[in-house]
Structures are given as structure tokens and as C-alpha cells.
Amino acid sequence: MLTTAITVDPRAYDRERVGFFRYGRVADKVLITNEASEHLILTEPQFQAFYRGKINEGDPLYPELQRRGFVREGVDLDGLAGRIRRKKAFLKHAPHLHVFIVTLRCNQACKYCHASRADMDAVDTDMSVENAKKAVDFIFSTPAPVLNIEFQGGEPTANFPVIQFVVDYAREKNRYEERELIFSMVTNMTLMTEERMNWLIDRGVMVCTSLDGPADVHDQNRPFTGSKTAVFDHVVSWMDRFNAAYVARGLDPDFFHVDALMTTTRASLTRGRDIVDLYLSRGLRSIHLRPLNPFGFAVNTWKQIGYTMEEFLQFYRDTAAYILEKNRGGTFLQERMASVFLTRMLTPDDPNYTDCRSPVGSGMATLAYNYDGGIYTCDEGRMAAHMGNETFRLGHVAQSTWDEVRAHPTIRALAVASINDALPACVGCAYKPSCGIQPLHNYMFDGDLFGQRPRSRKCQEFHGVQTWLYERLAADADGSDERIFRRWTIQRSRPGTVPYPPVGAEASP
Template sequence: MLAFIPENAHRVEVDGRAMLMHVPSTGLYEMDAVARDVFDLFARAGVADAAALRAELGGRHAPGALADCVASFVALDILRDAATPAAPIRIARVEDVPLSTIVLNVNTGCNLACTYCYKEDLTTPAKGEKMTFQTAVAAFELLLRQASARDRVNVVFFGGEPLTNIALIRQVVDHAEARVAELGKTVDFSLTTNGTLLSEPLVDWLDAHRFGLTVSMDGPKALHDVNRRNVGGRGTYDAVARNVRMLLGRYRSRPVGARVTLTRGVTDVLAIHDHLRGDLGFAEVGFGPATSGPVSVFNLEGAALGQVFEDMKTLGRRYVEAAIRGENIGFSNMHQLLTDIAQGTKKAVPCGAGLGMLAVDKAGDLHLCHRFVGSDQPTYGNVETGIDVPRLAGFIEGAQDRSGYGCRTCRIRSICAGGCYHESYARQGDPFAPVYHYCDLMRDWVDFGIAAYTRIMQANPDFFRRHLQPRRAQ
């Protein structure tokens, strides 16, 4: 007697094709007529034996075909001996932290006062507390020790506004490039900026050192200026747009993206994308709905959040239409979703925070990621004394089992893995609590992605070779 394991299989109908996502591996399969019938039988009955299979399907399919299909489903743990209990969740033990990325919070000061900012240690430029060169060097040396087996390491500069401490950034770049040259490694730099402090000489310097750049910008003037204001309360669109045009006209090393924060009243996904990509010329645009910011009036809830996802699906359909023509319209949320599906992403934890990446504050203390800097959450060592591996291991190992929250039977658990730690902490006070306000929306978003992937693969499979593999290789 075999039992159906519904939490390991999810069926999505796409233009008459029955697509099966194997949930544990995120593998995607198209089911033939035999597989459809076997799947439907077990999904309906829950359990069945050989006699039931012969009685129900023997008149339609050969015994050998049925046996092969059942064996495939058993191998995928979609069918299991009814007497066999579910295996316990496998917890990968953390004995070391092989870092690839260190995030340096170079200044708590920012020259803007965006209404939705989540940073708990944020101050004005005059009160900003800057990281010292000594701390930054110790952080980079920690990265090199923990990444001894890697050929490439990453340094991310964060703030506040990181460019308010450009003197330190320049020092760190010079030091890091000299050190990796000694070791035969490569270092990549990146930062996210509000765009107000960019100048031609600075852009040329960033270009020379191949920075990965993202600009925080919320769309056309009427939308951007709602929340992204300077400390005096004035909108910043005119200054940012002017600098962005200069940046995109001069910068050659890498594509430059825009990062949009959607808040109550700033949700016109299509208009924002059209302006940032079509009018200003960003290579890609990514959207982050604000749902757990410190000022609740700006957070998206209920119907407004649902409408944002509907608008993202509308933009996603444009992405699919363009992909079939061989074009990439630069919608990074969609691109990431399709990358996860195409590459069979399998997550035990939601991101690399605490594993491949740690963030450093001005005192040199180590945090799970940049978003936790300034919060009341524990730290995990210091750049001078090293990583507190036992404490960090306890967190990462605990994060792998969210069965008490309902994640164990969720069909997108291998893509979501419970969602952002900081989002859960900020909204619910518990970094392990799933982002419940997103759950249904995310399940629908993944189904949308499965359908999009299937349609592109049928019409223009070369799109993935041209646009996903190069991104993965960077």
C-alpha cells in the first residue's frame, strides 16, 4: 500500500501541460498521460495498492508503464510505503563559516530622511558614526581567513548613505586590491546609494574599480518625492535623476540597477518600471514592498499588498512576452524567480546571512546581515576576536527546522525557506517566524513563475542560456 505525500508534489496546469514541481528539490517535470493519471489517482484516494492501480488504470496504460511511473514517484518521495513514517528533518551542522561576503556599515549617517527607512541606528550626517579604517581592515582580514578556499571574495559598503564616508571606501578598496593580489584572489565591490552624492570624478573611480552599483529610487518625481526626501523635508527626485543620467551615461563596468521601495500611495509598478528603465535607462528594476517598517502608516497590507502582486504579475507577463522575442526587460524580481526555477534552487535557510555573509558595524561587531545592524538582536563575534561559531551555528541550525510554524508542508519551502529573518523579526519579533503576510501571495507568485518558465521554454529556450547562465556565472 503506497501513500501520497502531497507536501512533496505540486501540480500546475500550463496551457494544457501538466507541470509537476518536486517540492524538496524544486525540480520541474512535465507529466505524460500515465503520470497524470497515477498522480490524480493517488491525490484523490490518498493511498492505493497494485490492485487499485490495475482496476483504475489498467485499461488505459500498460502494466510496465504504470510500474515505471510508480517507481519514479517513489524515488522522488511523492509516493511512500504507507507504513513508513516521515523522515525527520535533516539539520546540516555548522562547524565553520566559509564566508564569501562581508558587509561594512561605513556610516550610520544619511543625508536623506526617507519616511520608511528600517535602519534602527540611522542618524543625520552631522551625527553619523563612521567606521574606522582599522575596523574595516580587520573585517577584510577576517573575510580572507574565512574564505581561504575561495578564489573570489565580495565587499559590500552600506550605511546610512555609504558615500558619506567615501574616504574610508577608497582606503578599503586600495587595501583590499593589494591584499588579494598578494594571495592570487579577486575582490568585487558593491554598494547601494541614494544617488545624491554622485559626481563625474566619483563615478569614474567607481567604474575603474568595477563596483556593482544599485540606486535606491522610487520612480517618477510625483512618486519618488513622496518618501525620499532630504533632512530638510524636500523631495530629491530632481537631483537623483540628474545624477542617474550622468551615471548611466558614463558607467561601463557592470549593469546598474534600481531598487524601489513600494509603500502606501507608491505602488504603480508599471509606471515606475517604465520610467526607471525606459526613461532613465537602468539595466534592471527590482521592487520591495514595505510591510514591516517602523512607521506602520506606510506599510502595505491586505488588499494593497495583493494589488501590488497583481501588478507585478502584469509586468511579469510583459517579461514573458519579451523573453519569447529574445529580449530582457530588466524586471529583477521576475528574473530571480525564473533563476530559482531554472536552476532548481533548494534552500534550507532563506539566504546566506550568517553563512556566506556577515555584516560589520562601526564597533566591529558581527551581525547576521546589514539589516540587523542597530537592532537588539544578538551579535556573533567581533572582527578582532573572530566569529562566535557556536552561537552562530545555533542560530543557523535552528533556522533549518521551521516545522513548528507550518513550513514543513508548504509547497514553496525550498524556494522561500520561511522568508527574510529581518522581515520576521521586525514584524513579529521572531526571526524564525515565517512571513505569514506573504505566504499565500508568494505561493501564487511561484505558480506564476512556473507557468512563465514553461511558456518561455516552449517558445524560446535560448533565452535562459543567454540571460540566466551569464548572470549565474558572475
């Protein structure tokens, strides 16, 4: 529910003394936020006094209100503008995340697959070297100073030669371009070989795999096509081999290790602690407690693997609390979605997380290149095309120029639908400065880019996670949760999230 649950008297607002703020209930307290992502958590009497302009200069709260721009007297407007500019620095940059769908072929049939997989003999869904070359040329025609090429599928290693071509060709081009070039790959590990592993490590391609939980959970969610052979053992054994190989090369395991993505199904809901323990045992520093999206195969399997958003949020809160407990015991593990929100809540920066941003990253921070050379706003846009809807197609690597793609009407529509300063419910929401919008999720769910916030699962998810974080901060008398939360805001280059250059750094020509 997005209603406010605070009793206020609008006539009592002191418009002469109190600056702009948004507000909302957090447990028994009231959160206030503003455009510069400043926040304060007030008691109810403090809040009632605050908006009535009755917190005076002598009050210990006053300097904090003033420093964060909540009162008008002595407000540093240039400072506020600078903080907003820094928060939105990503607006200055062209897409940094370039997703290559190098094949649709896959040897697994995951119950929630979004990727429009094809059988292993469907070689006509492999990206050709010719399209791959043109896609790389297109990427280098954009002005982004950071380029992250991410290989996805299907199972991308099913078309390994094209991955090798793209990496070597892009590296060669970059000798003259001198961009920050990052490679990553999302793989199920089942087609991995020693030779491929060494090649990927030598070329600096970071690897991310799917790991949904302990063997029973993982194998139930992600079976091989037409076989009952267990997948889990492949995944963890290759994770261990990669990690050992990084160490053998003298690389810091804090930065060089196989990352993992988990998808929450109904089987996960009671296994949060087991999943966290598994992630820690595999040397992972980050876990993303991702809910299931009701698209792709999950539409048909929803009755078997789906759940309500309330059930997911209960799982999230319990599991995230366990992760905090582990951190308090001296082990570092970050919850990824929390870290995105916390970076916005507690630091001057924005993590530029493309799936939760305002405006959204689709087409503006990320582009996807389908196996046939089609350019899409993002992987979900490409998936919509496989369902017969080409709304999110922006062009083709052989015909389109960067200027045509960046000015495409679909990108403009996505921007309008995801600027949360102008969306009903968001405009008054206390979480607006730290939140983001997913118009494609609205589109897939409601057939409408705008959707309706109170009915949106994404809105419920983002709202629920931020409520949990603010509740922890509101009850954090000794500051121990905040100390851990601040460690979670440390930036690392990983698929889907790339730090952008500091404010003032200009794009390469």
C-alpha cells in the first residue's frame, strides 16, 4: 500500500520557513527526503513541529535540517544543485552496457526462462561473425567512455567462437579508442572447458553464473533439456576452478571471482539461510535476492513456482536480516538490491543500476544486440520481440547509426514513462529520490509503459525493500547496521552495474 498513514494538517504548513520535502511513514517514525537524496528520520512529534516551522535555530535538529536543505534559511542552493548534478551524472553518458545475445541455443530448460531459448541444434540462432563485427563497430560509434560488453544467450558458450571474435576485435579497436573496456559473460557453466576458462581469464572476461540455491533448489529450477542429470555440481565445481585459477594468477579474490545470480522461486522461500550459506561457501561477496518475473516460461509455470509479492518481501526481509547477521560476525556479503538503494540513500553518488533508475537504463544506459543483428533497448525488449512485439527494436547493426538509435521514439517514450518526478504516486513518495522505474515491466505486465504504481509488482518490490532498509536505519541506535550498509555501497564493476566517470569527465570523441 502506498498510502501515507500519517495525520497532517495542510493548513499548518509554514511555507515561509520550510523548504521542499517528501515524507512517509517508516515504522513509528517519519522519513523526510528531498531532491538531493538527503534524508532524515524524525519522530512523529518532530515531524509535526518540522512542517509547522516550529523547529527553531536553538533546536539540536535545526543544523541537520539546514545542512540537508530542508529549511529555507541559509539554504545553499548552489550546493543542492551540485548534489543533484552529481546524483544524475549518468544522464551525461551514452549507454555503457552492451548485451550481446550470441545465440538462443541452450542445453537447459529453466522453469522461469525469459531468454526465448532454442534447442541445441538450432544453429540458425547463432550470431554470425559479420553481425558481431558490425555490433562492435556500432558500439564504438557511441561516445560512452565506459563500454561493458556482456555476453548472454541462450547459453552464450554454445557460440564460443563469436565471443572470442568480439573480445579480440573490440580489444584491437580499443587500442586506438582508449575507452574503459569491460567484458562479462552470464553462463550456466555446463559447456565450460579448461581451455575456455583459461582463455576467458587471460582476456579479462568476468564470469557470472546462475546459482539459485542448494542442489535440490537449483536442480529443480534449472534442469537439463531432456535429462535428469544434476546441474548443480557442474556450476559449483567450475566456480571453484575459476576462483582457484584467479588466485593462482595472483589476482585479488575480493575482485576476481565468479559472480552469481539467483532467482527466487517458491522452492527458495523457506531456504534463505541455506542460500546465503551456499553463497558464502563459494567465496561470493554479493547476492541479489531477485524475485521471479511473470514473463516467459514463468507465465506457464507460475502456479508451480510463483508467489505473491508479500511472500517474496517476507523472504527478502528474513534473508537480508540473516545476511546482516553474517556481516556483523565479520563476513562480508552484500545484498545487491539493497546496495543500489543504499548508495543513493547514504552516499553522494548513484550506482547507475540500469534496471532501477530514473529515467530507466533501457536504451539510455544499455542496448541489446540480438543474434540476428537487431538492436533493442535491453534484453527484455529483445524478449518482447520473440513474443511477436517489435516495439523495442531500435534498428539493425548493419543499417543504423548511433544518431538514429539514440533519437528513436521508443527511447523517448521510455524516458517519459520513467521520469519519476512526473509520475502519479512517485511524485509524492518519500522514496522517489532513491527509486527507479521499469516501464518494460509495466508493459509486459499491463500492456502499458506507465502502468499503475499501486498495482505494479516492481513498485511493491522496490517500496518493500526500501521500507525494510529505512526501518533498519530508524531502529539503528548504535549505528552498527549503517556501518555495514555503508560497506555495501562500495562499487565494483560487475554485469549490469558499471561505475561511470566522475562529474566533469568528458566522453571520448
